[in-house]
Amino acid sequence: MTPSRPSLAKRLRPLAALWLAGLTILPAQAGQKVTISQAFQSMLYLPFYVAIGEGMFEKEGIDVTKETAGAPNVALSAVISKSAQFSIHGPEWTAIAASKGAPVNIVANVVNGAAVWIATAPDFDYKDVQSLKGQKIVSGLMPTTSTSLFLKLLKENGLKQSDVDITQVQIGSEPGPFLAGQAKVAVMYEPGLDQVVAKGMKVVLGFPKLYGPYAFSSVSARKDVDPVLAQKVVNGMQMAIRFMQANPDKTVTIAKREFPSLDPAVVESAVKRMIAEKVYPESVDISPEALRVGMETQVALGNLAAQPDYATFVRREFIEKTLSAN
Known part of the structure; x- marks a missing residue:
């Protein structure tokens, strides 16, 4: 005999109860899955690694998967296509994409200094930027911020790119030709800088001190990102940054592990x-001045037609909420 509706409902009731029970206990078993795509495995992104390693994201109830894209534009493309919710790289990539209509902006600070330095051989007589005229210089393969900043520095000091002989190499490989004596000057990121310093090279100019606050790397997201999720990511990054300030030795230990x-x-x-x-x-705050200074390089090089609109490009609602709570 065909079962009546009441008897069928009775048979389905235990299954429904199990399903609801599963929904009830799921959050306690695991946090919400989040994918963050980083451009590279970079020492610059140490706040991100601290947030993962010290459980800051877990405290916010999210389970973060770190993916390494291999390039900033690839990391951002993952966000645009929704294969990742967030990406970490220079904000200029996000600004360029946004200027072309991509629905993206930035939600948190990661690096707030122009993390580029100029190193020279120990016997090089460096007095000022004019000392670089006519020199062979090793720098990262464009487009990269290190070389972009260096070209901007030349221009600001009355020099042209043709006044120096730049050998562009893959980012991270600058120490090789520099230490081999193929050039007496190199434009470098960390940890390459301290690798050559350990070999006797000297640091003659630091862009962090030259420029001050500079929006160098940030967390990007789509404009339609889940706001609750975004807030949790920003909170986790803020906890990591505070941890780094209070625990420099533990921060070094985490970096050695990474x-x-x-x-x-x-x-x-x-x-x-x-x-x-x-x-x-x-x-995690990004000031209008830090963004302006950071984007000036891209405008000067023609990568950006104009500065992004701070009010719409920086999602201050997430930043302000986490700062008021921390």
Whole structure:
């Protein structure tokens, strides 16, 4: 006989109860899944690694998967296509994409200093930027901020790109030709900088001190990102930044764990240099001035037609909420 509706309902009731029970206990078993795509595995992104390693994201109830895209535009593309909710890289990539109509902006600070330095051979007589005229210089392959900043520096000091002989190499490989004597000057990021310093090279100019607050790397998201999720990510990053300020030695330990193939002494020197020179931010906040200075380089090089509109480009609602709570 065909079962009546009441008897069918009775048979389905236990299954419904199990389903509802599962919904009830799921949040306690695991946090909400979040994918964050980083451009590279970079010492600059140490606040992100601290947030993962010290459980800051877990405290916010999210389970973060770190993906490494290999390039900033690839990381941002993952956000645009929704294969990742957030990406970490220079905000200029987000500004350029937004200027072309992509629905993206930035939600938190990661690096707040122009983390680029100029190093020279120990016997190089450096007095000022004019000393670089006619020199062979090793720098990162464009487009990259290190070389962009260097070209801007030349222009600001009355020099042209043709006044120097730049050898562009893959980012991270600058120490090789520099230490081999193929050039007496190199434009570098960390940890490459402290790798060559350990070999006797000297630092003659630091862009962090030259420019001050500079929006160098940030967390990007789509404009339609889940606001609750975004707030949790920003909160986690803020906790990580505060941890780094209060626990520099533990921060160094985390960095050594993240970069096991590097000389531990180099990692320690690099992290301490970036803390001392305020490369790592004091909070997730991004000031209008820091964004303006950071984007000036891209405008000067023609990558951006104009500065992004701070009011719509920086999602201050997330920043302000986490700062008021922390």
